Amino acid sequence: MKGEQTMPYMEKTEETKEVQPIILTSENQKDRLKEITDRLEQGILEVFESERYKEYLRIMSKFHHYSFNNTMLIALQKPDASLIAGFGAWKNNHGRTVKKGEKGIRIIAPAPFKVKQEMERLDPKTNMPVIGADGNALTEEKEITIPAYKVVSVFDVSQTEGRELPSIGVNELTGNVSQYEDFFAALKKASPVPIALEHIEGSAHGYYHLAEKRIAIDDDMSELQTLKTAIHEIAHAKLHDIDLNAPKEEKKKRPDQRTREVEAESVAYTVCQHYGLDTSDYSFGYVAGWSSGKELTELKGSLETVRLAASELIDSIDEHFQELQKARENELSENKAEPFLQEEKQEAAYHLESGNYLYIQVSETGYDYTLYQPDFTDLDGGQLDTPEISIEKARDEILKMHELSGKESEEISVNDFEQMQEAISQERQTREKVRYYPINEAAAKRAKEMNSFSDYTLGSATLEYKSLVDQATEIAKSQKEKVDPSFHDKIDALLDTYAKRLAANMNNGFAIDARVPSVLIAGGSNFPVRKKEKQNAARDKNFSEWKEIQGLLEKIRSTGMGGISADDPDAVKKLNAKLEKLTKAQETMKAVNAYYRKHKSLDGCPELDREAIEKLKARMEIRGIQDKPYPSWALSNNNAEIRRIKTRIQSLSVNKETLYTSWDFAGGKAEINIKDNRLQLFFEEKPDSKIRDELKANGFRWSPKASAWQRQLNSNAMYAADSISSIKPLTGERVTELQRKFRMKGKKEAAHEYIYKIREDPEKEDKKESCRLEAYLVKEDGKTSCEILYSGTKECCTELLDEVHSGKLTREQVKELYAKTENTEPEKDTFRIYQLKRGEKTRELQFESYECLKESGQVLNPENYVKVYEAELTKGLSLEDIYTRFNVDHPKDFYGHSLSVSDVVVLHKDGKDSAHYVDRFGYREAPEFLKPENYLKAAEQSTEQNYNMIDGIVNNTPPAPTVDELEQKVKAGESISLTELAKAVKTENRSSDEPEEKPSIRAQLNEAQKNPAQKKHNTKTKNHELEV
Known part of the structure; x- marks a missing residue:
């Protein structure tokens, strides 16, 4: 490292940036x-x-x-x-x-x-x-x-x-070999695992081996690149190392691949910046995409992880580098270099002889300090107004002032101090959230004396109560570790309710026990039997309440584990995920039943793996089922659940801002809180006990956080508000009537009353455009505007009109469909990703290089693969870009595993296909992947409507009707399908002398939108491909 006498703290830019201070408007x-x-x-x-x-x-x-x-x-x-x-x-x-x-x-x-x-x-x-x-x-x-x-x-x-400042002890690295060797040696000592230089094939600069716990660096790189790669891999070893034999639950805690790369690259950039290494080739353009959608706490956690790791690595490198430099100076017997100015500490922490801790930080007037007990509770603190002394002298002054010995004080890093403090703080916060309610010790003593000859120990009732609450706290703590943090507040609320009701129940029990003494205490003479019977009845009732209170523990254990609450901000997202699983299960059950009907066996069913087939066989045998694996009731129940979920999604997706409105009442205001899904009542003054009881009886509860009486926002809340006279609207209306008028007003403002008509144009020679579907809108001035939505046959217009009236299509969607039929666009370039199917047949082919396949006599058989993704091949998108994207930044609709060896990428460019096998290093062209091995089977699969009809006879489905046949049906008074007519017209056009044109993507989308039945079939076919 250089030792120039310059001002290293001054930024080496053409001009320094002005401070953009945070403007604070408050006075306190x-x-x-x-x-x-x-x-x-x-x-x-x-x-x-x-x-x-x-x-x-x-x-x-x-x-x-x-x-x-x-x-x-x-x-x-x-x-x-x-x-x-x-x-x-x-x-x-x-x-x-x-x-x-x-x-x-x-x-x-x-x-x-x-x-x-x-x-x-x-x-x-x-x-x-x-x-x-x-x-x-x-x-x-x-x-x-x-x-x-x-x-x-x-x-x-x-x-x-x-006055000029001398140089700091950390300066830029120079390119001389001795310095590089010392720095690389310091890196090796700072690394948690061994580092070795070796030859690495391909474009990788280095890697961290999870199994062998070592770092390998390519030996054919510049010194600068070697250092940067080593720092990057050390960051991976420190932050992302896992035990490969650990349980799945522990492995799930490991950050995803994108997060791991962002953190490692950030640590490497920070350390390189600190030592003046060239960082011009670092780019963080992908960080915006990575951070999108993440919670603030998650982002803050990643930044703190990077800071702690970089700081620890820098401190370790400095320590080892200084040792190596000192050893080299002693060995060469060179003159000591001019002493550098060490960066003045801004804060320091010390572990004192007594076990306490001392924390000191520089302030404007000198030093602020705090003394902590071993459990990090504050012992003392204050200020030392002597800015001219060093932080070490300030430590001595503070210890002297508090009559403490500094002989055995040990300095610890601020990072370690903060981590210890944070760990204790989190544990303390968990304990502080538990509130103990008072226990009536006097009543407990009287109850003991009335029922026992032994003396009462003061505090024993409180001790028993706290023991029960502590047990509940452990249950709550364990549950928090299992569920999403969004449920933590609910668990805390249930725990507080348990503690409060348990205290009330125990105090009530003591009062009941003290009413009548035991017969052993009072004796049988003149014993108050009637009073004793009443006491026993009260005991039974109190015990029932106690059992109900213990039920709160089960509520704590179940919170966040099952049902989806309407208050959950991600309720719709979770319900959609559940709906997707149910729909997929329904399709699977239908497909398995169809396969069994055809083959009379489950063996070879493509929808199930071997283990699932064996389990299903065993279940059929136990239940005596022979006709089909999944009985009708299973499909009916699953379908009912699908309908229920759809209904719930629809109800939750309704915009409540259009359903409910706020109102004023005497002495307060009722607010609609859409964000928290609450109806909130704000009173100008505290309501009297009668109003409070009325509010509680109708489901309202006081929320200290919101400073309001509230309950869940739904129609029942409005009916409940109708029953409370004190919150009646100032208009004199009922609450429900006020809400009904608000919804009707919204509908009138939003709705446009269109009148739809079908008009025939006899002058049109072309029968295909003899009718028009028109929409009329009556304006406020009495005039009418008209727009043509569709032009075609009468049957087409009638079918579209029915779709509009039923709500399946809107006016804008009909116009869009008509516009799409008038436009075409050229075929686009695409790329497809194929991955091996799961199973015994393909297990040996997983992750095999192309050469190994050839040597073992294996053929790259497309039947072993399934297409998992297809998208447009945009300009400039290369195979390497595809590999990077499907390893680092997966698209949301990609459900395969990260692109790896044995996968195949097929490029469709300029009308031609080319297959590329993902090899150990790069790609290998694989033209054999595109050669169909059975042309008859391929033709049949592309023609038959479903897999159950693949029997060796091509297209044994009924022939599609022609245009003439459909017109005869119309003349006979029969109804026809718009989809069939469109297909017949399309077939007739293709058979003409004009050259055949491949339908554009828009036309295909248009056809799919017109034909929901075919779209459903295509979806089923795609599911067949994805499930292995």
């Missing part, structure tokens, strides 16, 4: 902190653009010891920053002053403060609350430190002037 610190946090979240989403992302990584390479939030804030305000400090730190520590008129960079700094708070007094031996004579827990006033933060301003070195 709390609101200012919220403003800057909101801007930070917005900035995280904005940063995922190619150049903005590179700017963020450049900043992170210079400030890798800073927290994630502050790194992001610096990147948002001054992307070219290189060294920052507060106003006083520049003046006192570096002899530099901030230039006049320069704007500060806003970051977040800790600002803890102390408060006095009433807390339960704990017994030092049992760690349980101390109970007073009245049965309640005793309290005492304690002073605690509250962690808090504030917004401060710092300045970059480019905004200052004054």
